[in-house]
Amino acid sequence: APESPMSSSESVKSLTELVQQPCPAIETSKDGKSQESSEPPASESQSTTPLPLSGHSALSIQELVAMSPELDTYGITKRVKEVLTDNNLGQRLFGETILGLTQGSVSDLLARPKPWHKLSLKGREPFVRMQLWLNDPNNVEKLMDMKRMEKKAYMKRRHSSVSDSQSCESSSAGIDYSQGASPQPQHQLKKPRVVLAPEEKEALKRAYQQKPYPSPKTIEELATQLNLKTSTVINWFHNYRSRIRRELFIEEIQAGSQSQAGSSDSPSARSSRAAHSSEGDSCDGVDAEGPPEGKPSGPEADEFSNAAAKSQGGPAEAAFEAGEEALRGARPSERAEPESLEDTDDEGRPRAPRQSSPAAPQRPGDALETLPNSATEGDASTSAASTSVLTGESSYKSKESSEKISSVPSTSSTPGAGSQKSNSLQSLFGFSEAASSRNTRDSSLRKKKAANLNNIIHRLEKAASREEAVEWEF
């Protein structure tokens, strides 16, 4: 197991102790070693019960989490990714057997780890598990074994149930976590996944820029205009806010690691992500402090720009560009969107198979098209938001920035208080002390940003209280 140059063996040992410590009380564990392995691996041993975290094991892990010193989540994920990659182990296997999470969650976690102090107790759990796993000298082997077992089981099934492909399928699915495999085949009841069209996302983003926390009325309005379910709009805002927030965290982490050590930081997937985000999305939305490094790209340019890039259907492209312009806060109200969108939905329309709303034909273009109008006639409060959505006049970042402000500081805030708490424990977990040092450096920069953001926030709040459109310049 690739350990940090530090006293890996030492940390492993103490860690083991740490792990078994809590258990004894609850489950009289005699040998610590076995205890440790029995925890996350609960599923490991018996492939039948994949998702561990039950009873004592869960408890012990929780205690561990509670006792855990500040962990370098970024470093941990980085190492985990390396180990997984080097050994050809998939996220699914790792997630299900070690973390008790699904592949998607693992992917997300590894790609966008939040800083330790930003995590709740529950959120820290996976990282503690990862750390434990990294410290386990047999980690890779165990996983490899699991992999082999799965394969074997799969082959077996395959051969045995040749006739009925159906059953075969279901059984295969159940291999790991079929525990939830309810006897009732309610496939038909499943509602299709909603997939928002780029245009719709674009509109939502514009709305977000105007109002990160739209009122129920505004949400309603948006839903109507975009022909989406209200819940979808609500969910979108929830998700978007939290994801932007995460991007922020990542940036911080990255900035920190880069500035401070800036050497060995590997070029792994993360870096790509970094560059990615830095030039688009989060950054701006996040990097609200526009002026400082104010780069051009619109707020969440990232995914949207991607979408736009992909959907290179002439007209559609135009439409997108218009949108981007708007996002950039270029022009407040002049947008040739309606027309272009019209074209868009005829041809250039990217694939946007949303079928959630059975009622309407649901054409993104249409939806946007209506925006302008409704905005014009909507009641004051509503129109304010919608209009901006349409116009794309940007005043966003406001709330976002405010969030950033509040979150950022705390993120790096660890410097003093918390970080030094349990040095011994830290060593137990064998993580680098790098984090702390980078915090220092960040703080100054952050102060700068904070000042600017505060200003923005202040203006935003003022405007909000008045509920009138304001021109923002960051």
Added chain:
DNA sequence: TTAAAGTCAATAGA
């Protein structure tokens, strides 16, 4: 009760 945090799971893409 609301928002945030954490996940799931469908699905797109490589």
Added chain:
DNA sequence: TCTATTGACTTTAA
């Protein structure tokens, strides 16, 4: 087949 994305849902926290 594996990873990344993302809408929806669940849990937690304030």
